[in-house]
Amino acid sequence: MATNTPIQELQPYLQENWKKAAFDSLTPVQEEMLPFMLEGKDLVVESPTGTGKTLAYSLPLLEKIDSSSTQLQAVVMAPTKELVMQIHSVLQEYAKGSNITGTTLIGGVNVQRQVDKLKKKPQYIVGTPGRILELYKNKKVKLHEVKTIVVDEADIVYDMELMDEVQNIVKGTMKDRQLVFVSATISNKSEEIAKEWMNDPHFIKINRDSGSTESIANIYLISERRDKIDNLRRIIRHHSNMKAIVFFGDNLKLDEIAAKFAYRGITVGILSGQATKHERQKVMREFRSSSHALLLSTDLAARGLDISGLTHVIHFDLADSEKQFLHRSGRTGRAGQKGTVISLVTEREENVLLKWAKKLNLPAERAVIKQDQLLLASQIQQKSAQKRSPKKSTPQRSGNFTKKKGK
Structure with a gap:
């Protein structure tokens, strides 16, 4: 059973960036997700909009990355270009003070430019499933060292019929990788997919409280x-x-x-x-x-x-x-x-x-x-x-x- 992990136990650069952000405390979804993600547990997380889900997975994702390695170690997938760029911005902000680098892979952008960025050996990528899969099939993205995969807004990924691309990406990683679904709503179908793809997943549901x-x-x-x-x-x-x-x-x-x-x-x-x-x-x-x-x-x-x-x-x-x-x-x-x-x-x-x-x-x-x-x-x-x-x-x-x- 995981126990709550305070910010003070994370790496110094994450603690410093947390202080700069001037947050008083972790939100409920952050308190729930942080220890389980650090433990490497597969997760399905449902939490209302505006509750801090992006940071809930970004902090442990960065914590687990080995900055001395040039291998790709984490992949975050999202259904839209706008959300990809927003997630990347959060990760960049909290990676300050470390040697961790990342890049975005989205459609509608010159592929060669993205290939050139991949040559710089980012430790994480954030992208849309279609473009990540395209570059993986062309052997420009190597997934064999990936430890963590996050599918943000998993329900909309399913609604947009992108789960086949996600599945092919997941299959390219090792069986002991960590897979995380997060969304404001988790449908029955998303739960079924999670149970099929994940290793004994833990389910987290944060209810919308009266204060919100x-x-x-x-x-x-x-x-x-x-x-x-x-x-x-x-x-x-x-x-x-x-x-x-x-x-x-x-x-x-x-x-x-x-x-x-x-x-x-x-x-x-x-x-x-x-x-x-x-x-x-x-x-x-x-x-x-x-x-x-x-x-x-x-x-x-x-x-x-x-x-x-x-x-x-x-x-x-x-x-x-x-x-x-x-x-x-x-x-x-x-x-x-x-x-x-x-x-x-x-x-x-x-x-x-x-x-x-x-x-x-x-x-x-x-x-x-x-x-x-x-x-x-x-x-x-x-x-x-x-x-x-x-x-x-x-x-x-x-x-x-x-x-x-x-x-």
Whole structure:
């Protein structure tokens, strides 16, 4: 049975980088994963978005790497280019002060450049399954010394039909390697695959606690399809400090919508599967650096991206499933920060949304737009009560749902 391993027992460079990050303590998923990963145990980990899963496997992965060896020792796979780059950034940050190096292997990039980077003998790689497998088959990636394989967002890897590539990569490693699946949700199918591929896997499930849901306000607005653009514009107009991802079901109108908001002076980026790697990187770089911006996105951006200061997630189109709704919404309210989720739903979609909200412990409250203000039902009731009893009026609920008065 593994026991909790404190940061103080890790290598000095990891302790120093932990101090620089100014974290108070390990999150629950980090406390659970760290000792088991150091022990070399195969793991299947389900933990809500924003709970620190990337660092939970990055710390022990780096701890176990022999920096004096030039062999590839660890492989991290993720379903999207954006998530690959984000994971690599975390590993780079925590590898400072060591001689450990890594590189990324993703599609849409010149293969020869990646081959040249592999010639520098990185001790870890982070990449998409397809590109890693391609380079392995071409004998540019050698897996015989790999000790740890992590599949991040395992459920979406399965949904994107990438598990065959993952399996072929796993088969290229030694039987005593460590295999780890992590995801915000672990489906029955992912569990079945884990049991088939892994050696006596240990299952970790971190539940979403009340504290994490209290940091997220979940509201919705009844809106017919033809009114959604106008209602979205009203919502944005009255949130002067909004930094939001707006999720759409397809790519059809993103350029048109972006042009309308850009015309009104609002910084807008588009993240879709049609964009090139450099276009995506430019969009994400500009969005992260802006304090007031919109990112119009398909579900490509719903998994794994950690964007500091994201105040809102807006569902322009309702997600296809409860699981997808959770992953989209999880982009805000991360690590205890305040966040707001706003859904624009038709009357037929309202019951679906309320069902998901109840099951996910994210109570949803209806809002309406009155006099160009987005008001919650509770705020309207308060105003009505104040009008009836002016002498015993109560302070209006604070929040960021109505237009701020000018100074």
